[in-house]
Amino acid sequence: MEERKLKDWEKSIQILFEKSPHLKGLIKNPVYYSNAPWAAQVNRHFLSNTGGFAGEHFYRVVFKQGSPQSLMTIGSGELSGLKTTSVVHKGRIKSVAGLELVEVPTASNLLPMLLMMGMFGAIQHRLAYISDICIDIRNRQIIGDHARLERISEVILDCFEGIPEMDQNMTRLNLARMVSTTDECLELVVVLREELAGESRAKSAPYSTYDGIWVEVQGPNWSKSTYVPADFMRNMTHHNVFAAYERFVAGKICQIVLSGNYSPSNIERSKQSAIRVIEPIRKIFEERINAHRNGADELANLIQQLNQNCDADIGNWTPYDLKRAYSQQLKTISNIEDRLHQLLDAKLESFDFLSRLANTDQIDVYLIDGAIVISEKEDSTLQK
Known part of the structure; x- marks a missing residue:
């Protein structure tokens, strides 16, 4: 059987994992990669607000059911009440940092745009007919x-x-x-x-x-x-x-x-x-x-x-x-x-998929060295 030709984003994921093999164990189900200019802007914003360094730290933004445009919140301890990101140093998780939202236009638009990117990656992965x-x-x-x-x-x-x-x-x-x-x-x-x-x-x-x-x-x-x-x-x-x-x-x-x-x-x-x-x-x-x-x-x-x-x-x-x-x-x-x-009827499943996707703890958006990687958690309801 002829081997399937990899899409550009899949090739980029391969290159990323070759550079940082440890990421492969953290990002287990990638569905999209983008190094668009906007992705670099988002990365800079996160780094500037957490004191991180490009090439050494990346952040995981999780969109949760019921509040799809907010980050996970730390429940207790020194950083209680702050929004969380996973801080990774040279491919390994070192700590969980608190991210305070800054009231500037970039910050106010940040999470909706990340959600759009997350939904886009998952939709492109599952509803490939749109690209064809x-x-x-x-x-x-x-x-x-x-x-x-x-x-x-x-x-x-x-x-x-x-x-x-x-x-x-x-x-x-x-x-x-x-x-x-x-x-x-x-x-x-x-x-x-x-x-x-x-x-x-x-x-x-x-x-x-x-x-x-x-x-x-x-x-x-x-x-x-x-x-x-x-x-x-x-x-x-x-x-x-x-x-x-x-x-x-x-x-x-x-x-x-x-x-x-x-x-x-x-x-x-x-x-x-x-x-x-x-x-x-x-x-x-x-x-x-x-x-x-x-x-x-x-x-x-x-x-x-x-x-x-x-x-x-x-x-x-x-x-x-x-x-x-x-x-x-x-x-x-x-x-x-x-x-x-x-x-006819099978096309309606696109809406059902979108509804399930929007109401599950499904989308992880990773911000890595000027790029965005979308990952899905394995979920049987989205395999239907």
Whole structure:
């Protein structure tokens, strides 16, 4: 099997661990690395407020459930009440230092930006499809409204992958940009959905359809044509409406990250807006899937008649072909429904993941020598 190509951040993690082998035992599940200019600024801020030295000390910021924008607090002792960071000297933890927050703009913006970086690293690691949304579109022939799909993909990817480089002003600008792009994407979903519905209406389905059996349809000017309904359904699942829907969900996820609002109500609102988009798309397939179910029921009735009376009239079917056709009918229905689930409902898991991530002691942000490393603790709820 061909070895997977490492991403740039993974290569940076490898280099970091080669320089400081002891860090590998401390940072057990890294999911992102960034040495963006903003990361160096954050490091300088922490060092200046704790008397640390670049290259010798690093800090671990833990975002806890219930107060995701605050550091852990020391409960007792000389540093009681201060916020904590782990102080590491030459790769080994030497002590736990107290970090007093300084009331300056940099400090007030510090924790929200760290939280954004932490969420970004975990999301990029788990929801890799966001980083791949441009690949399949670039391989298609883009014409008409479909050209908008490529542009929307580029904007989403640019905003998402640009998060590590953003200061707060740039974050606000990109949030506005993302809201506008997601609204445009929703409009495109509607256009493409109606296009798919029109294609479906042009090839009407009879009451019962079967795998491999052609049906005749009436066209304009009394013309006639034939098609295989099962094959037509499979082709329908490759329509660009599904690509547009995927980008709509990706845009909603990016909006949440850029806004920094991980409240359950905000995530649920975004999820519900995605659910409302799903239903009209699924409805286009309902009549065709039901027609195939009707065909399966008719085959099942013939099999039942044959089981009750070996001389029953089963038309041109042989007993073997009849059972094989019935099995294929059920398989096709299952495959189409599974495909629709992956294209539509499975995308909703992005919101569920984000909700779980925002409500667990999950994200550790390490500030190391001018860089930021995001690490996740192993958690079975995030493996689902």
